Amino acid sequence: MATVTLLETNGLSRRFGGLKAVDGVDFRLDRGEIRAVIGPNGAGKTTFVSLVAGRVPPSEGSIRFEGEDVTRLPAHARVRRGIAYTFQITSIFGNLSVFDNVALAVQSALAKEAGFGARLDEAEIRGRTMTALDLTGLAARADQPAGTLAYGHQRLVEVAMGLGLAPKLLILDEPTQGLSDPEIADFIGLVRTIAETATVMLIEHNMAVVMDLATRITVLDRGRILAEGTPAEIRADARVQHAYLGT
Amino acid sequence: MSAPAIAAPRKGLADKAILLHVGVLALLLAAQFVLPEYHALSLTRVMLLATFAVGYNLLFGYTGLLSLGHALFFAAGLYGAALPAYHFGWTAPPAFLAGIAAGFLVALTVGAVALRTTGVAFMIVTLMFAQAGYLATLYFGNVTRGDEGLVLTDAVRRFELLGLTVDLADPGLRYNLALALLAAAIAITLVVVRRPIGRVLVAIRENEARTLMLGYDSYRAKLVAVVLSGTISAAAGAAYALLFAYAGSSFASIHYSIYPLLWTLLGGAATVLGPVLGTLIMFYLIDLASGFTTAHLVVVGLVLVALVLFFPKGILGTVRERWLPWLP
Ligand SMILES: Nc1ncnc2c1ncn2[C@@H]1O[C@H](COP(=O)(O)OP(=O)(O)O)[C@@H](O)[C@H]1O
Numbered sequence: 407m408a409t410v411t412l413l414e415t416n417g418l419s420r421r422f423g424g425l426k427a428v429d430g431v432d433f434r435l436d437r438g439e440i441r442a443v444i445g446p447n448g449a450g451k452t453t454f455v456s457l458v459a460g461r462v463p464p465s466e467g468s469i470r471f472e473g474e475d476v477t478r479l480p481a482h483a484r485v486r487r488g489i490a491y492t493f494q495i496t497s498i499f500g501n502l503s504v505f506d507n508v509a510l511a512v513q514s515a516l517a518k519e520a521g522f523g524a525r526l527d528e529a530e531i532r533g534r535t536m537t538a539l540d541l542t543g544l545a546a547r548a549d550q551p552a553g554t555l556a557y558g559h560q561r562l563v564e565v566a567m568g569l570g571l572a573p574k575l576l577i578l579d580e581p582t583q584g585l586s587d588p589e590i591a592d593f594i595g596l597v598r599t600i601a602e603t604a605t606v607m608l609i610e611h612n613m614a615v616v617m618d619l620a621t622r623i624t625v626l627d628r629g630r631i632l633a634e635g636t637p638a639e640i641r642a643d644a645r646v647q648h649a650y651l652g653t
Numbered sequence: 654m655s656a657p658a659i660a661a662p663r664k665g666l667a668d669k670a671i672l673l674h675v676g677v678l679a680l681l682l683a684a685q686f687v688l689p690e691y692h693a694l695s696l697t698r699v700m701l702l703a704t705f706a707v708g709y710n711l712l713f714g715y716t717g718l719l720s721l722g723h724a725l726f727f728a729a730g731l732y733g734a735a736l737p738a739y740h741f742g743w744t745a746p747p748a749f750l751a752g753i754a755a756g757f758l759v760a761l762t763v764g765a766v767a768l769r770t771t772g773v774a775f776m777i778v779t780l781m782f783a784q785a786g787y788l789a790t791l792y793f794g795n796v797t798r799g800d801e802g803l804v805l806t807d808a809v810r811r812f813e814l815l816g817l818t819v820d821l822a823d824p825g826l827r828y829n830l831a832l833a834l835l836a837a838a839i840a841i842t843l844v845v846v847r848r849p850i851g852r853v854l855v856a857i858r859e860n861e862a863r864t865l866m867l868g869y870d871s872y873r874a875k876l877v878a879v880v881l882s883g884t885i886s887a888a889a890g891a892a893y894a895l896l897f898a899y900a901g902s903s904f905a906s907i908h909y910s911i912y913p914l915l916w917t918l919l920g921g922a923a924t925v926l927g928p929v930l931g932t933l934i935m936f937y938l939i940d941l942a943s944g945f946t947t948a949h950l951v952v953v954g955l956v957l958v959a960l961v962l963f964f965p966k967g968i969l970g971t972v973r974e975r976w977l978p979w980l981p
């Protein structure tokens with residue numbers, strides 16, 4: 407299968423006052439990859455993916471998704487194009503049931519397929535929502551208010567919402583943060599399943615998870631791309647070891 | 654803000670909810686045969702005002718947008734119906750539709766502007782619009798007759814429909830028309846709340862930023878809510894003018910922006926029947942209080958203090974939280 411560029415950024419920058427959180431990033435992501443984005447705290451990882459998702463407007467540069475310029479599209483329109491973002495700081499609807507949280511994502515995806523104004527079928531919403539809940543192991547908790555779940559499960563609600571959107575690109579921002587080892591093991595399996603149908607961009611601090619999952623790795627440091635390559639290449643890269651792996 | 658507002662999508666429970674609402678409406682239907690005339694008339698008024706509150710609740714309770722300008726929508730319906738009836742002799746049916754259309758247009762315009770703001774600014778902007786509307790009803794006194802108001806003649810309230818002569822001066826008919834309007838507003842709320850759009854409105858109330866990141870254009874969804882809420886409020890206003898043959902500036906004053914908020918808070922925001930219950934209780938409370946004191950507002954104030962202390966989620970909001978989690 408020929409590789410197709412899914413996402414491309416050119417000279418993408420974002421300043422916060424005097425600070426260049428993201429500094430002239432030229433980035434390419436092919437369809438079907440699991441791309442890990444790593445880098446020390448404050449490297450600009452969250453800001454970079456927020457620019458891609460449209461949560462944060464860029465200071466300079468452009469973003470192309472599936473060949474089209476999406477730089478000026480509002481976030482909700484990018485989600486409808488297929489870019490889903492799951493929050494580093496869990497941001498779910500705590501007062502709503504787990505089911506409703508994920509159903510909101512599902513009906514957004516359905517509305518995109520059906521077009522504006524079409525009547526959505528509640529049975530279809532139900533079916534797809536339960537599928538996403540089954541995949542994330544949350545089905546038994548469907549009726550609980552999401553805010554009452556344990557932290558690890560709230561992280562999974564985030565992921566299930568991402569899944570419910572049926573995205574082309576799923577961005578996971580430190581999804582394993584705060585999860586226990588068995589939860590992380592399950593999570594790795596989950597990402598593999600997701601990657602069968604979506605391209606995945608994974609910001610991750612846990613190196614075991616990164617090395618296990620990533621097809622390619624991008625290393626960010628002080629807002630710039632420091633290195634990019636396969637896990638083996640990155641492990642062998644002296645600059646990365648110096649700047650990040652600390653050896 | 655209050656607890657989850659989405660009716661659980663389980664079939665059995667959902668039907669229980671429908672049954673409850675049909676039951677309440679049936680009770681109101683039956684009440685006219687036992688109530689003395691005075692109370693039947695009061696209840697007619699209450700049902701129209703409750704329709705207004707039900708419309709308000711759609712925006713405030715479910716979408717989480719606190720408007721301080723709903724008097725404008727009520728008045729748009731009131732004058733939209735009364736002005737053509739008074740000046741051009743339109744009969745009640747076209748005048749009613751004109752009132753609804755006026756409310757729709759005003760809500761669309763106000764919503765499009767006010768929704769560029771959020772939070773306190775939204776409250777202020779809606780308040781300003783409503784004050785402008787109120788002042789306009791006074792300023793154009795030669796058309797609206799200001800505070801004194803327009804009194805509609807019996808001629809515009811008597812008309813032929815499907816070969817029958819309808820006379821809106823008939824108390825029984827007025828009662829049933831008010832009930833029909835309230836039933837329609839309740840039905841619309843139930844449909845909205847139980848359909849996917851209701852889930853989106855509640856999501857906006859709970860966390861708008863997250864809702865955007867799920868692919869929803871929250872501005873558009875909120876505009877739908879404002880228009881729906883404003884149009885229902887206008888329908889209540891139009892019916893009020895036609896059934897009680899009167900339209901005056903006081904209905905456009907700030908009181909009529911605050912009342913639906915109080916009724917909704919009292920009965921329970923984001924419950925379908927809460928605003929109805931709140932309107933009923935407040936109406937009779939004022940009615941009773943003004944029987945033995947001229948300071949009936951003090952009584953209202955005390956009730957509100959008690960409400961905030963003991964029922965912060967309103968009566969039905971508390972009932973749902975403690976006993977009936979399936980209540981929509
Ligand atoms: N909204 C913001 N306002 C000001 N500074 C910010 C904001 N968001 C991020 N930053 C700063 O930008 C830099 C990059 O942050 P971030 O993208 O969160 O890094 P990472 O996710 O790699 O830890 C940090 O120095 C951070 O303090």
Ligand SMILES: [Mg+2]
Pocket residue numbers: 451452453494
């Ligand atoms: Mg981060």
